[in-house]
Amino acid sequence: MPEGHTTHALSARLNHAFAGSPVAVSSPQGKFAGGAALLDRLTLLEASAWGKHLFVEFEGERWLNVHLGLIGKFSVVPRPDDQVPAGGQVRLRLMNDAWVGDLRGPTVCAVVTAAKVAQIQARLGPDPLRPDADPDLALLKILRSARPIAELLMDQAVLAGVGNVYRCEVLFRHRVDPFRAGSEIRPTTWLAIWDDLVALMPLGVAFGQILTMDDQVADALAEVVDGSAAAHTAVVTGAQLGDHFERRFYLYKRTGEPCRVCGSTVRTQLVAGRNLFWCGRCQRRR
Ligand SMILES: [Zn+2]
8 A cells, every 4th residue: 555655756766757737637548637728738847746645736827646556556757759558547648748647446546726725734744744844733632632652653643654564563663552542642752653754654665665674774864875776766656566575574464473573473453554663572652
């Protein structure tokens, strides 16, 4: 499932491919024909992301709002020579001479006004991938809530961009009891989680995959520092998941297997509609 790093990587790819020039906008599948006609041939000014929401500004104060949901995919790939690729189930297609962006299966795909964009963004909590984000806004909501922290981290009105994988893994990294009420979480714990997300999520953007294990995080950071990460970022097209690093997590989808730290059994339970994975022995902090 796409988390915030996916949306941010997508906005960067859209800017690289389309920003600053007119774009042919269509709906090969037909479901978005009306919306596509409102944007067709307009100049795409800039794409940006806030959590799992994508906002693409076109000239004339028209905005495209996309939310991929659980199964949506938005691939941005070089256009085959002088060919128009098959449409199939493509809800929205952006195209110029060099690039094709195909959106399939989104939860939201709509043309909206600037006022509507502001309204949607006002409902969202701070996004660790945005430089303007304020973690205290999330902390205020967490401290006022009796809901478990594992549920709050998934609530996009509290914190925008974190999905199930980052939720499970970051709670484990800080050894936090996922069932603790928000009101019982120490502010220093929250700020440590936030700082960790601010460090981890850009690696997700750079490599097109969620990295949370210390050894992989260290390797990824080294590649960012020496510049080789940029080559991976450039080849991640959005047509597939990144695979530069082995797909490996502390807990995610490891039900019944031994905790990598203490050896006790990884457990799972539905929290906020998704399977939470946790270690009952390691995760006791609040
Ligand atoms: Zn453990």
